[in-house]
Amino acid sequence: MRRAAVQAFRTTFQYTVRGLGRRPFTTSLLHQTSNKSATTARRLLSSSTLKSSPRNASGIPPSSPLLENSINNSHNIPLPPPLQSSMYYRRASVVLASALVGYGAWYSYNGTAPNNISNVSVKRGYTTDTTSTADSSLPTRNVLVISADQLHTGTIVGDGPISKTTSEDGTRVIEMLNPEQATEKLRKLEESYLVNRGQGVVRYDLVQLPSNDPIEDDHTEKIIEVQPATSEKGGNDWMFWGVFDGHSGWTTSAKLRQTLVSFVARELNQTYQESNNDLSGPAVEAAIRTGFLKLDDEIVNQSVKKVLQANNKTMAAELLAPALSGSCALLSFYDSRSKLLRVACTGDSRAVLGRRTESGKWTATPLSVDQTGSNVEEANRLRKEHPNEPYVVRHGRVLGGLEPSRAFGDASYKWTREISEKLRKNFFARSVSAILKTPPYVTAEPVITTTKIEPEKGDFVVMATDGLWEMLTNEEVIGLVGKWIDTQQQQNNKGQSGGLFDSVWSKTFGGGAKDGPGGLPVEVRKEDEAAAAGQKTPFRGVRQWGGNDGFVVEDANVATHLVRNALGGRNREQVSALLTLPAPFSRRYRDDLTVQVIFFGEGEGRGEVVVNREASKGVKGEEGVRAKL
Template sequence: MSLLVRSTALKRTSRTLLKCLSKKNFEKLIYRTYLADNGKFNTSNHIKKSNAFPYTRDLNLALLSGGVLILSYSYFSSKSVVSLDTVKGLRHYSSNTDGQDPSQQNGAKESGSQTANSSSGDSLVLLTEQEVNARLRDRQKSFLVNRGKGIVRYDVSQLPSNHPIEDNHVEQVITVPVSSDDSQPEDLYFFGIFDGHSGSFTSTKLSQDLVRYVAQRLGQFYEEEGGFLASSSKMDNAIVQAFEQLDNDIVYGSLRKLFREPTKENMVGCLPAISGSCALLTAYNSLNSTVKVAVSGDSRALIAGLDKNGEWVVRSLSTDQTGDNPEEVERIRSEHPGEPNAVRNGRVLGSLQPSRAFGDYRYKVKDVDGKTLADLPEHVRIYFRSKPRDFLTPPYVTARPEITTTKIDSDTKFMVLGSDGLFELLSNEEIAGLVVKWIERNSGLKPALQSPENKLPHITDLSPDKESLRPAFRYKSRKDSEGFLMEDKNVATHLIRNALSAGGSKEYVSTLVSIPSPMSRKYRDDLTVTVVFFGESDQTNDGTIQTNFEATTQPKSKL
């Protein structure tokens, strides 16, 4: 039995579940519900609506094969005019008429994307310090986890560059029985970042559906395992199958509907196929304290902690999948023999930078059931771009992820997930060092070793495949110091602020945040960051996930 229920009318949802469940299945069901009550999610045996918690968008429930209940909440949560070439460091990065600006060569995911033309005479309105802080903190949220399952806190923050922002994200918890005695279920914590391009449609679709697809696949394996949590290899298979099935539904499923009925509604349904998105999804399993990282594209996940000598180390749990990665280039060319332009100038077919992504139909689809785009009515066909040059034997791009599994021990302190906009600005070592400094300055999470007060600590990067990780390249030559800024209670916002600071400069932050869209895309990408802290909570493990209000910005009223 498989049922997905998404509803903000929670009482109605409860009644619907009761109608759909047999008595036998209902008795097997783990009916644990986190209620929005003064910012806490409390364990209860009822589902009801609450208006007390302003950050809840909706409650997602999914009943899987074997009686697994998914419980998850989604949260979304006087000026001066100056010339750009008077702001220190930015003139070097202004656009050239010949298109050879080094800060733009690795910019847009897909070449040919529209960006604003800028000359040295362009000007911008600098925001006040208060306005800069408001913009940096506008999309931040933080949660304290009191479930005794190995995760104690997670922070999320975003800063748009595109308008609307093309990034999206997800944070969800699945409660899963692991034995016949389901009174002590384990948790699967999902954290995902979806870096979209050519629009926000695909990344939005992934934030809504990817965990659900993974959960449904896990439910099938759960039933095969006799009601217990699936093995590690079967979890890998479930994730791979979910990625591929969702991408197939996004691309071929929507296009088939459009060919059958070329209506406005079906055209809208094709938008996630027309745009594209990378996907980074992590799953922390409290049963065995492991984290799985599945990546399709160039977002990145890091873990950091202490080695046996008590020194800080960081390691990437994913490899950037782009046209610059030699292994990805070899894979694509082996799949398309005799096509030297399958990868050209570091891009798939000379155009798309990520070598794996969801959507992006124009790198995957030649025809659908024998029909081509030329068979669509003209009023629909105009929404589709022409196929790339040298498009011969698709698909050239896949959503199939690479998966790593890593043991989280007592020396592992935190994990950072980021869209590639973060890694264009900061190295792995800098990111880890900035989180360590934030820990040192904020009570509640104290590291074993203290670093010098005004310097980032020494971090050793143990990433196994460093040559396949794109180095940070923006503003590196402009760093005047190795300083940093310490102004935020949300550590994800702290990373974004320092990524824009070029080594601790408030002026850089002010300017880069002030540049409006679409001009800002020349200087920085959308930024999305999630930081997860491992360990045991100092608070009572009462099964709650509590909003950390000092690091969370309340969404603005729509009225």
């Protein structure tokens, strides 16, 4: 499990850096799987699996009276070619050891250790080292030695190339990224947009960091202009942000990126018309819930009907791919007229509100609850819905396999035994579990919260997949954003902000105190702690390995800033090591990461959304494809 693997890696890595030459030690990990689905999923896909339906830029049919114009900010990731192999099953046990690995270590695997450096023998579960006789004038480079059941950090002396050929036992030696290369990788998929529409949002930042290959996370951002600013009643925007945490493949999360906002917007449009342009009642939450369930029904049930009617394996591979994989979904909907933010959560991604208090600090208010088998309320719900089934929740997982208790796709937990058997016989789906009795066990129905946003106070919301919340607490995340805001303000006062931290931004966010927990400008309130009672506890964080000195502010993009501090912050060696690990090894230590940060405020109403180039290494082109109105 990643929790144990990361804790051991954190300890052993620091031992290597701070105690070189000391006697190494070994840490054994318990037999646990870190995969969200304990079963292996077959992914028979084609590049045409998720082609867009004939819709306009916002994904809503042209006949809809909803929009006069729209900004489509969904992330258009090109679909990869068909995958023929099933998802790998990560090893359940990992043994890590830490010691100085000399230049001869890699050569010792191949029996070709150089004469000028003493051999370093590497055995399963532990390492030994001897005194090096290498020329001290030669450059020293950090490396990772990776095998199926152990990981070493160390150094190589010399300027020659480092072999990356896999040996017979699967051991690999990889040169670690230096701090500059690590930063480049962190910022590769970052984006930032300045929202100059005067509708209560001034900016949003986002970043992705893959661990799976390809990444199983996805995201979307869309702004729909319901009423233009030139109208008698003034402008009105519907703004959507979504993060989708895929598992057992990427196809379900990609489907959500393409269609979830469209399904929800259609339901909201109908409610909007029936309520005389009022979106303040409970009918809004019902519309969002209906949009979620209709899309999941299309993914899980309607696809089966089409496949059985066509009786074609190629069509089955295309239509059933999003059903066989799965994805959590976290969608925020902000109505600029009512200033109400609805957060709909299906799964264990999380949204947290940051709000400044009179003291200048920030509070962290959770806007969602992690929905897993470890959540007492979710476990009780499942047991009530499936009485006399003692294994409906086992070890914090649905039927002992799936960690999220709510998700899109994951059809093997939703199809009846008859449908599963028919698909398996005629096409290719999974074998039916012996404990499958009364499906569906998993639902896509979201839990929705409604919050009144105060743009004039500089509220902000952090939305992220569980890869971030595994590493940092709510308070740490909100405090880190607050620390970043204060740093931006200081740079603005010194004239170093490049004009992006303008007077509107400065007036909204100002400066704040810095004497909260962990050296961060954040308050811990009892009501926030109570609201977060059902959430998972992070298994590593900056406080555990660096205290106040572990935090750092180096990035113009605040989402990238959060990811950097989650991976190690000021501990550059640890950040580089975690970013160097290739897939699938990296999944033992970190998940795919997708983070969005939305800043509310009273911005200018120029009716545009523009790319913030200073914080957008991942946006190509002169204007930014997704920033046009």
